[in-house]
Amino acid sequence: MNKYFAIIDLKTVALAVICVVVTYFCFALNIAYDLDITLFSIAVIFPLVFTIREAFKRRDNALKFLSQFKSGLCSVHYCFEQCKKLDPARRVEVSSLLDKASSQFFDALGSEDKDTRPAEDTVNEIIYFIQRNDDAISNGLALKIIRFVQEVNEGMENTISLKMHGTPISMRAYCLVFVFLFPFVFSPTIVYHLPDAPIFLTYGLSVLHGFILISLYNVQVQMENPFDQIGLDDIQLDEFRFRALEPSKIPLE
Template identity: 90%
Template sequence: MNKYLAIIDFKTLLLSVVCIAVTYLCFRFNIAYDLNITLFSIAVIFPLVFTIREAFKRRDNALKFLSQFKSGLCSVHYCFEQCKKLNDEQRAEVSQLLDKASSQFFDALGSEDADIRPAEDTVNQIIHFIKRNDSVISNGLALKIIRFVQDVNDGMENTISLKMHGTPISMRAYCLVFVFLFPFVFAPTIVYHLPDAPILLTYGLSVLHGFILIALYNVQVQMENPFDQIGLDDIQLDEFRFRALSPS
């Protein structure tokens, strides 16, 4: 239930208070005018829809890059498993490196600085492992493993770039400003068009429209970081963690 209430925060309460206050002032000082709010609504709704759509695109791209990351790790693991000249201890060492790289990468996704250098260093140790054991790893297999390691690095770099560079901050600031300006335009208009309506209905419509706008804004904010495991649509990161199967 808490997740469904995640779109309700302090800004929701603040905007509701603004809507009620503006509506009260309209009744108190008889402020009402017939204003076509279509253009103003577009000025609010369009950027909100745009930023939400872009946030969903970033989430979809992140899923693609995380899949590339995990599939690369799994491919590296399978390549080493198929190398008959490696002993169990050497295979276990590779599996530990892959597991460590996976854990470090997802720790970076969950942190503020998103530093993936530890994960990159661990991945590079796989290349050093190949060099140390070049007597038992053929050149063809080594090249294949390096190709999959490149997929792992590409997946990490692309995912982190999505985390660090979100939708335009100026656009989000613009949306928030106009969301809070909307009651000053909408409330006098609704008072004008519903002069005989119950007062509670007028207050309710004013708060409802404000709630819809701020809820859309909060949805976009939660979609902005699909890695923090707070929003309903966040990426299930555990599905992309590398887990080596125990040898049968």
């Protein structure tokens, strides 16, 4: 049931109150006019739909970059696992580094802190690990691992850039302003076109239209940051975490 109330917040309540108050004054002061609200509706609906579409597009791109990040970590892990000259202890060390990098990166995504340098430093330790163990890692395998490490870094950079640069802030502010102005334009028009309708119907239609607009706005706001685990459509970050193998499950030579 909570999912049906996820888009309801204080702005929803505030707009509903505004709709009721404006409609009341329309009846009390006999304010009604025949206004074509098509253009005004387009001015509200179009930017809302645009920002929602862009938010979903950002979410899809984030899924792609997170998949690249995890697949890169897994590929690095498998490369080291296939290196028979590395003893199990050093394989465990690599797995721990990958697990640490994954945890640091997702901790940065799930918080307000956008600094991924700890995760990047941990990933770069893989390169230092190769240099320290060049006696056991062939040049061909080292180049392959470096290529996968590059994919990991690209996945991190692209993902964090999506978090830092969202849909236009000015567009969202514009939408919110016009959503709250809408009752002042729409309610008198309802009163004019439904003079003989029951009062509760006029109030209900006014509140309903306001609820639809503010709900669309709230959907966009929740989609704006798909990493904070607040919205219903947020990315399930745990699905993209790299988890190191337990030492007991690592094959011994």
